[in-house]
Structures are given as C-alpha cells and as structure tokens.
Amino acid sequence: MTTAGVSVAAAIRAVLCERDVRSKVMNARKVARDWRLGRLAFAFDVAMPEAPGRPDAPELLLPARMPKRGKGSEHGRVALWHALAHIEFVAIDLALDMAGRFGAGMGEAFVSDFLSVAADEAMHFALLDRHLRAHGSHYGALPAHDGLWSAADDTRHDVAARLAVVPMVLEARGLDVTPAAIDRVRAAGDERGARILERILDDEIRHVRFGANHFDAAAKRLGEEPGNLWKSLVFRYFRGNLKPPFNDSARLMAGLSRELYSALA
Numbered sequence: 152m153t154t155a156g157v158s159v160a161a162a163i164r165a166v167l168c169e170r171d172v173r174s175k176v177m178n179a180r181k182v183a184r185d186w187r188l189g190r191l192a193f194a195f196d197v198a199m200p201e202a203p204g205r206p207d208a209p210e211l212l213l214p215a216r217m218p219k220r221g222k223g224s225e226h227g228r229v230a231l232w233h234a235l236a237h238i239e240f241v242a243i244d245l246a247l248d249m250a251g252r253f254g255a256g257m258g259e260a261f262v263s264d265f266l267s268v269a270a271d272e273a274m275h276f277a278l279l280d281r282h283l284r285a286h287g288s289h290y291g292a293l294p295a296h297d298g299l300w301s302a303a304d305d306t307r308h309d310v311a312a313r314l315a316v317v318p319m320v321l322e323a324r325g326l327d328v329t330p331a332a333i334d335r336v337r338a339a340g341d342e343r344g345a346r347i348l349e350r351i352l353d354d355e356i357r358h359v360r361f362g363a364n365h366f367d368a369a370a371k372r373l374g375e376e377p378g379n380l381w382k383s384l385v386f387r388y389f390r391g392n393l394k395p396p397f398n399d400s401a402r403l404m405a406g407l408s409r410e411l412y413s414a415l416a
C-alpha cells in the first residue's frame with residue numbers, strides 16, 4: 152500500500168479542513184476508497200488540524216442552550232433527524248482524525264479500519280440528510296450541539312484515551328439508545344426512518360469493535376491490562392457516568408464485556 156505519491160495524512164487532512172458539507176461527505180468516501188485501492192502512501196508528513204472545518208450552518212450551540220425538541224410533533228421529528236445527522240457529520244471528522252493523527256504509530260490496519268468508519272459515517276450522514284429533506288428540511292436548517300468534538304480535543308495526545316472515550320464510550324452509547332429510537336420511529340409509521348437506524352446500528356457495532364480491538368493492542372503495547380487502563384482513562388477523560396440500561400448483546404458483539412462497563416455505571 153505504499154506505492155503512491157500522495158500521503159494518506161495529506162489526503163485526510165484535506166477532508167478534515169473541508170468546510171462544505173457535500174464536499175466533506177464525498178471526499179471522506181473518496182479518501183477511504185483511494186486508500187483501499189493503494190493510491191495513498193502510508194506516510195504522515197503533515198499534522199492534523201486543531202479543529203476540523205465546519206460549514207456556516209448549522210449554528211453550533213452549547214448543549215445547555217439547545218432548544219427543547221417537542222417530542223411527537225412534526226417539528227420534534229425533524230429536530231430528532233437533524234440531531235442524528237449532526238452526530239454523523241461530526242463522526243466523519245472523528246474517524247478521519249483517528250486515522251490521520253494516530254495512524255503512524257498504530258499501523259496500516261488501523262488506518263484501514265478508521266477510514267472505513269469515516270466512509271460509513273459519511274453514508275450515515277447522507278441517508279439522514281436525505282430523510283430530513285423528505286421531511287421538508289435539511290442539515291443546517293436547525294442549530295446543533297457543539298459538545299461532540301471536545302472528546303476528541305481532550306484526547307488529542309493519547310491514542311489509548313481517544314479509543315477509550317470515542318468508540319468505546321460515545322459510539323457504544325449509540326448501541327444502547329438506538330433500539331428504542333427504532334421502535335419509536337416505527338411506531339410513528341416511519342418505516343424508512345426505522346430502516347436507516349437499523350443499518351446505522353449494524354455499522355456502529357463494527358465501529359465499536361474496531362475501537363475495542365485497537366484499544367486492546369494499544370494497552371498491550373503499553374504493558375497495561377486493558378480493562379484497568381480503560382477504566383482509568385474513562386474516569387479521567389469522560390465527564391459523566393456510563394448510563395444504564397446497556398444493550399448488552401450489541402456491546403458483546405462489539406467486544407465489550409458487561410464486567411468491564413458495569414464497573415463504571
């Protein structure tokens with residue numbers, strides 16, 4: 152995979168810096184494809200940006216300033232899809248930053264895994280944005296929550312901390328809450344929306360598993376017992392408790408044992 156001229160880091164950096172929504176989504180998928188096809192060199196000659204490029208809309212608000220969603224109304228439904236689209240949009244950058252910032256030390260398989268995650272997140276975003284448009288809205292029409300990138304920023308110096316918090320806490324939380332969301336959306340008659348969420352849930356199990364596998368490898372390299380290291384990093388970098396109920400079966404498929412996360416609930 153090291154024959155081409157452009158470095159994978161430069162290609163990733165360009166997508167991270169991209170501010171246009173459509174370009175970021177298309178180019179995230181392109182960089183994953185180019186890497187898979189051997190068109191990018193395993194080389195890390197540029198640093199990742201401190202913060203990714205963001206479009207002018209949505210307006211980003213502190214979590215406490217986000218308007219309430221008004222469950223059950225059409226506006227509440229649009230607000231839910233918009234919030235989910237925003238999570239996926241930020242997830243593109245989280246996966247790209249993982250590969251570009253830590254790939255040099257973690258190796259080619261790590262880059263392959265997290266670029267495939269970035270491509271999945273771009274697809275999730277595209278599905279949700281299309282669904283929003285079917286509801287007469289679009290990504291950027293409402294304000295969005297500004298808290299998601301902070302987990303990446305807090306762990307920018309430490310791959311084990313990043314893996315412990317982003318895939319193994321935040322994405323794992325998605326496994327817990329998505330089945331109930333699927334039921335609610337289906338009960339409201341939105342079968343297409345329910346199918347989108349089912350696909351996302353399937354993919355997210357794989358994302359958490361990539362995180363857990365590479366975390367184990369990182370812990371072993373440090374000579375640490377993975378469970379103990381995970382608990383200490385989550386305690387230090389994740390502000391807030393892990394909230395039950397947990398989706399134990401999905402978590403188990405993703406390689407997270409109940410014994411591990413129940414200790415932090």
Ligand SMILES: [Fe+2]
Pocket residue numbers: 239242271272275351355
């Ligand atoms: Fe996703």
Ligand SMILES: [Fe+2]
Pocket residue numbers: 242268272322354355358
């Ligand atoms: Fe994900």
